[in-house]
Amino acid sequence: MGGIFCDLQKAFDCVNHDILLEKIKYYRITGTAYKIIQSYLGNRYQRAVIKENNANKLSFSWKITKHGVPQGSVLGPLLFLIYINDLPASISKIAKSIIFADDTSIVVTNDNKVDFRQNLCRLMIEIIGFSVIV
Numbered sequence: 001m002g003g004i005f006c007d008l009q010k011a012f013d014c015v016n017h018d019i020l021l022e023k024i025k026y027y028r029i030t031g032t033a034y035k036i037i038q039s040y041l042g043n044r045y046q047r048a049v050i051k052e053n054n055a056n057k058l059s060f061s062w063k064i065t066k067h068g069v070p071q072g073s074v075l076g077p078l079l080f081l082i083y084i085n086d087l088p089a090s091i092s093k094i095a096k097s098i099i100f101a102d103d104t105s106i107v108v109t110n111d112n113k114v115d116f117r118q119n120l121c122r123l124m125i126e127i128i129g130f131s132v133i134v
Contacts (some may be wrong), residue, residue, distance in 0.1 A: 002120060004106040004127075012076055013068040015083050017041045020069075023082055040075065091126050094119045 024037060044065045050058045069076045081099065088097045091106065098105045108123060110116035 001107065001109045002116065003108070004123070005104075012071060012080055015069050015080060016067055018066075020079060020083050023085070027082065037075075037079075041069070041079075044070070087127075091123060094126070095123050 020041070021034075021038060024034060029037070045062045046065050047062045048060045069079045084099065084104075087099065087104070091097060095106045095108045097107075106123065106127075108116065108119050110119055
């Protein structure tokens with residue numbers, strides 16, 4: 001038995017709005033509910049401000065965000081789960097996955113060492129392929 005434990009740093013910042021909205025359509029969230037989610041994600045701006053002590057301050061210009069879900073929100077984890085919800089289906093033949101927000105655990109079991117090793121390799125290829133698609 002082997003496990004891969006992923007604590008995805010900045011995972012919520014990597015959510016592509018266009019892909020997420022397509023997945024929301026796939027789950028048949030349409031009409032007003034869809035428009036509210038689209039509005040919730042869209043037209044958000046961010047900028048970086050760097051302070052050195054209290055004297056110097058460097059501010060960058062505001063930029064529109066096309067990726068990410070709002071941090072600290074109630075909807076953030078739910079939207080992220082919708083975004084990665086198809087990961088278990090893509091690896092179900094070789095592993096079991098447990099997803100909780102940006103913490104994902106994947107367990108591989110096989111009594112045969114050679115098959116176990118091959119399944120781990122296939123799993124890594126699947127995960128890398130999934131992350132490129134998402």
